[in-house]
Amino acid sequence: MVTWFRKVFNPIFFRQNMQVNLLNTIVLTIAGSQADGLVDMLYNKKNMNEFLIAKKLKLTINQVRNILYKLADEGLVSFTRKKDTKKGGWYIYYWTLNLGKSLFRFKERLEHEIENLKNQISTKKSATFFSCKHCGLELTQENALLHDYTCPECGEALDIKETTVEVHALEKEIVKREQILAEVSQELGGVIDKEDKARVRKTKAELKKKKAERDVRRKKVAKEKAKLLKGKKGKKKKK
Ligand SMILES: [Zn+2]
Structure with missing residues (x-):
């Protein structure tokens, strides 16, 4: 209980970026000292390749995955995965730090x-x-x-x-x-x-997109209708 706290109260801590250090502290508390340096890599970035993380932290891919799974269990990081077509179709995971969730846990x-x-x-x-x-x-x-x-x-x-x-x-x-x-x-x-x-912006953008799609659909329907009517009129005239 005391060790992680001592780190927070290190005077150097306050001189550096508050948020990064808070995150680093919570990550170390959960994942252990091997995770040191992970926050620096993930902070303000998205979808970091796990092989790159392993290389930079000088850990094996399994060690890195163990750390990241632990953090994912707590909701501190999330991932997307892609099939690696070059290496026999294995999945590569890409990791992102969840800032809000991490601070909340802290x-x-x-x-x-x-x-x-x-x-x-x-x-x-x-x-x-x-x-x-x-x-x-x-x-x-x-x-x-x-x-x-x-x-x-x-x-x-x-x-x-x-x-x-x-x-x-x-x-x-x-x-x-x-x-x-x-x-x-x-x-x-x-x-x-x-x-x-960001969420409001996203929702607004989605609504706008949906509206645009609806408009396109409506125009298409209107066009079809017009065509149909024209056809009918044409037929009537012939009679
Ligand atoms: Zn005594």
């Missing part, structure tokens, strides 16, 4: 961790723990009572464990995550806006 993860930390705090605040200053042994209240508030290892009287410091440390962790969460939410808002606009 946001979910942060929220989950914040929830988790809050639970830890409430446990620490509600329960009393006892400890031995000699052996560092930690006991719950029930266990301490069972041993008559003496250490089961050395017999020393147990102290009530002070949790203030621990709670404070956990609260700090929450604040850090909330800061990142705010930034992720902002990034995500921008991406969703962009994707929405």
